[in-house]
Amino acid sequence: MLLPGATLGVLGGGQLGRMFTLAARVMGYQVVVLDPDPQSPAGQVADIHLKAGYTDAAALLHMANLCQAVTTEFENVPAQSLEMLAKNCFVAPSPAAVAVAQDRLLEKSRAQEFGCDTAPFANIEDEGYLVAAWTQIDGPALLKTRRLGYDGKGQVRVDNLDELVAAFDHLGRVPCLLEGRLDLNQEVSVVLARNPQGEIAFFPVAENRHRNGILDVSIVPARVPEELADRARDMAGHIAAGLDYVGILAVEFFVLADGRIVFNEMAPRPHNSGHYTLDACATDQFQQQVRALAGLPLGDSRLLTPVVMVNILGDIWRPQPAWDKLLAHPGVQLHLYGKTEARPGRKMGHYNCLAATVEAAIALAETSRGELGISD
Ligand code: AMP
Numbered sequence: 001m002l003l004p005g006a007t008l009g010v011l012g013g014g015q016l017g018r019m020f021t022l023a024a025r026v027m028g029y030q031v032v033v034l035d036p037d038p039q040s041p042a043g044q045v046a047d048i049h050l051k052a053g054y055t056d057a058a059a060l061l062h063m064a065n066l067c068q069a070v071t072t073e074f075e076n077v078p079a080q081s082l083e084m085l086a087k088n089c090f091v092a093p094s095p096a097a098v099a100v101a102q103d104r105l106l107e108k109s110r111a112q113e114f115g116c117d118t119a120p121f122a123n124i125e126d127e128g129y130l131v132a133a134w135t136q137i138d139g140p141a142l143l144k145t146r147r148l149g150y151d152g153k154g155q156v157r158v159d160n161l162d163e164l165v166a167a168f169d170h171l172g173r174v175p176c177l178l179e180g181r182l183d184l185n186q187e188v189s190v191v192l193a194r195n196p197q198g199e200i201a202f203f204p205v206a207e208n209r210h211r212n213g214i215l216d217v218s219i220v221p222a223r224v225p226e227e228l229a230d231r232a233r234d235m236a237g238h239i240a241a242g243l244d245y246v247g248i249l250a251v252e253f254f255v256l257a258d259g260r261i262v263f264n265e266m267a268p269r270p271h272n273s274g275h276y277t278l279d280a281c282a283t284d285q286f287q288q289q290v291r292a293l294a295g296l297p298l299g300d301s302r303l304l305t306p307v308v309m310v311n312i313l314g315d316i317w318r319p320q321p322a323w324d325k326l327l328a329h330p331g332v333q334l335h336l337y338g339k340t341e342a343r344p345g346r347k348m349g350h351y352n353c354l355a356a357t358v359e360a361a362i363a364l365a366e367t368s369r370g371e372l373g374i375s376d
Pocket of ligand 1: 119142149150153179180181182183184187210213264265
């Protein structure tokens with residue numbers, strides 16, 4: 001167990017690392033961030049910012065010597081870097097668990113082993129696999145790169161074999177999955193924390209809406225039957241226990257028109273769809289991340305109020321959004337990530353709309369989005 005005063009490390013300096021760092025420092029830990037960007041959101045608020053690449057062996061060794069435990073804030077961290085760190089200090093989640101989340105084939109196969117339904121999928125290693133994959137799926141499909149896809153990038157809709165061949169070419173002929181396209185009613189996610197003792201704390205299920213492939217809003221509690229929310233939590237818990245996972249795990253599910261719930265993907269880190277916990281839960285996902293990494297008992301993850309989280313992208317900087325108007329709503333809590341350059345599609349911050357009912361939180365989100373100029 002690592003008590004406050006110990007030094008924790010985070011690989012990656014984005015907003016997730018920043019919110020972890022802030023939570024850890026509030027609890028009395030020292031934090032080391034490794035990120036090459038001198039302006040990185042997490043580096044700005046860390047005790048020590050190691051400005052080096054994620055595969056820089058000397059920097060990784062330095063980090064391992066400074067820290068008693070290290071975590072990561074992005075799943076595409078090179079596996080060798082985590083393994084290098086793990087030789088010298090405690091690393092959670094484990095390199096093996098991160099490796100599963102890095103590969104769509106591995107994560108879907110493991111999820112099935114742990115009892116989850118998934119969309120039908122076929123592996124494509126090279127162009128020799130295309131005809132068999134198309135024959136297997138035989139209908140509207142999505143071609144997704146197995147690795148490095150995020151926010152809807154690295155995927156193409158395909159409706160026949162010719163389109164599949166062209167899409168595979170377009171995606172650079174890298175290993176892919178061909179997935180049957182499902183009729184989605186809703187998208188929901190479960191964020192959980194698991195500590196080394198195997199204790200699990202589940203956050204309430206979030207209902208997520210995306211725009212241009214990027215998370216737009218999360219509505220909590222999700223407007224799904226309680227029994228479905230329980231099943232989503234059970235499945236996420238089986239995955240976490242099955243992988244002997246330590247840290248924050250986010251699992252995304254589809255709710256289908258026929259009422260079934262299927263696993264889509266998971267992230268081995270705090271998740272954008274868990275940002276509502278910052279203001280609406282007794283313990284937030286970053287505080288739980290600190291507790292899990294330090295081997296402490298987990299906090300109460302109970303929902304204190306209905307909430308809608310709204311993402312703020314760089315698109316609305318003209319030159320800067322009207323924060324005063326937004327903050328004139330007493331139920332709004334604003335979180336900005338300290339990024340100096342706003343670009344379209346870049347996540348700059350988010351805000352949480354708190355209200356007595358989920359309907360009132362949705363109404364507040366809609367009004368405030370309109371005022372900020374966030375388009376639907
Ligand atoms: P992903 O990168 O797998 O999260 O996919 C990005 C988005 O594409 C999801 O949030 C869904 O809206 C949609 N999507 C992904 N896979 C499927 C599928 N098999 N059927 C229908 N829609 C999908």
